[in-house]
Amino acid sequence: MTRVAVGSENPVKVGATERVAGELFGGAVEVCAVAVDSGVPEQPRGRVETLTGAENRAARALEAEPEAGYGVGIEGGVADLAERPGLYLIMWAAVTDGERLERGGGPALRLPDGIAERVRSGEELGPVLDDVLGTEDLKERIGAAGVLTGGAIDRESALVHAVAGAFGPFATELY
Numbered sequence: 096m097t098r099v100a101v102g103s104e105n106p107v108k109v110g111a112t113e114r115v116a117g118e119l120f121g122g123a124v125e126v127c128a129v130a131v132d133s134g135v136p137e138q139p140r141g142r143v144e145t146l147t148g149a150e151n152r153a154a155r156a157l158e159a160e161p162e163a164g165y166g167v168g169i170e171g172g173v174a175d176l177a178e179r180p181g182l183y184l185i186m187w188a189a190v191t192d193g194e195r196l197e198r199g200g201g202p203a204l205r206l207p208d209g210i211a212e213r214v215r216s217g218e219e220l221g222p223v224l225d226d227v228l229g230t231e232d233l234k235e236r237i238g239a240a241g242v243l244t245g246g247a248i249d250r251e252s253a254l255v256h257a258v259a260g261a262f263g264p265f266a267t268e269l270y
Contacts, residue, residue, distance in 0.1 A: 097124045100160035102131040102152030102168045105235055111254035112167050119266050127163070131155035133170060138219040142185065145172030149189040149261075150196060157191055165265070166191045169254055171239075173206070173214055182211035184220065184239050188257035190265060197270075199260020201253045204243045 097120045101112045109128045116124040132155065133139075133148035152168025160166070168189045173182055186201030206214065213223045221234040224242060233242070238250025264270035 097165070098160065098163040099124060099126045099165045099167060100129050100156035100163035101126060102129055102133075102156035102159075102166065104128045104130050107235055107238060107251045108169045108254060110251045111169065111258050114251070114255050115258040115262055116165075119262060127160055129156045129159045131159060133168075135170070138214065139170055139172030141172065141174050142187075145170050145174070145185055146187045146189070146198060148172070149187045149198065150191075153189040153191045153196065157193055164192060165262075166193075167258060167261070169257065171220075171234075173211075173220060174203075176203070181205040181208075182214060184243065186240075186253055186257045188254065188261040190258070190261040192265065195264070197261050197264040199257045199263065201255075201257035201260075202240065202248070204240060206239075206243070 099116045101109050113126045131152055134151040135144050135148035139145040139148050148170035149168040153166040157163055157166025171186050174185050183203045183205050185203050189198050210223055214220050224233050224239055225231055240253035241249040
């Protein structure tokens with residue numbers, strides 16, 4: 096049985112990790128959620144800050160659960176893309192086994208202008224969407240990914256791709 100520690104208690108992040116780890120380890124996996132500090136602001140800005148949050152979460156999750164074989168960190172942020180219009184939602188994951196640290200990205204989705212303006216002014220994306228849509232804790236359910244794609248994907252399925260990308264180097268001999 097492989098034990099995987101996720102550096103978050105958010106059910107969407109735990110679910111994404113369970114889906115990937117279950118596939119990779121044939122169901123012989125135990126995923127545990129660990130509340131850790133990302134070491135970055137609540138709303139990470141830019142690729143580096145978002146990646147740093149994911150990396151910190153992965154390392155701190157493994158430290159908190161020393162019996163785990165892997166630590167997983169997942170972070171969502173916002174970023175401008177060089178020479179492209181708009182502010183984008185970005186998603187990154189990191190996986191560590193205590194020796195190696197690997198990373199994978201999820202989809203990037205352009206934010207609507209009005210929402211982007213509020214986020215640029217310092218607000219966090221989740222609460223802005225909750226305010227605009229009249230919802231509560233959207234980030235623990237369908238998330239911005241679900242809202243911005245008309246439900247074609249949801250936050251968990253978007254994060255699955257980031258987690259799978261970060262786990263990839265551990266799952267194949269190509270690296």
